[in-house]
Amino acid sequence: MNDLIENLEQELRDYQDAVTDPKPRECLCCYVNRMLELGGCDNTLRWAKRYRNLRVPTAVALERRLGDIGGFCDCELFLNGYDLHERLYIVPPEVVVDEYGSIEQEDPHWPEPLPECSGVRAGSARPCDNWVRLRRR
Ligand SMILES: [Zn+2]
Numbered sequence: 001m002n003d004l005i006e007n008l009e010q011e012l013r014d015y016q017d018a019v020t021d022p023k024p025r026e027c028l029c030c031y032v033n034r035m036l037e038l039g040g041c042d043n044t045l046r047w048a049k050r051y052r053n054l055r056v057p058t059a060v061a062l063e064r065r066l067g068d069i070g071g072f073c074d075c076e077l078f079l080n081g082y083d084l085h086e087r088l089y090i091v092p093p094e095v096v097v098d099e100y101g102s103i104e105q106e107d108p109h110w111p112e113p114l115p116e117c118s119g120v121r122a123g124s125a126r127p128c129d130n131w132v133r134l135r136r137r
C-alpha cells in the first residue's frame, strides 16, 4: 500500500516537473512568461532560477544581471526588463465611433497566447528574437 502511494507521489512529481520544464530551445523570457501564466509570481525569481538551474547552470550571475535591468522577481522582468517585439503586438483596428467620424483605437497589446519561442541555442540565458529590451521611460 505504501509503495502504491509512493509511486503515485513520484508520478505526480514527475508530472509537475514535466509541465514546469523549459521546452527544447525555449528561451528564458518565453519560459518565465509561460510559467507566470501557469503559476504566477511569488515575488522571487523562482522561474528564472529554475530555467538557469536546468538549462544554463553556469550562468551564476543571472540574478544580478536581471536585477541590473530591474528584474528582481519574475514578473518585473517584463515590467522593467523586456517587452515583446513590436512586430508581435496585436494592433486593434480603428473604429469610427460617432457621426462626426471620430476614431477610437484600443492600445496595441500582447497576443494571447504568446507566439512560440523563436528559440535560442543550448546554454544561452538570452531571450529569443521575440523580445526587446524595454527602453527607460
Ligand atoms: Zn513579481
Ligand SMILES: [Zn+2]
Binding pocket: 026, 027, 028, 029, 030, 031, 116, 117, 118, 119, 127, 128, 129, 130
Ligand atoms: Zn523565446
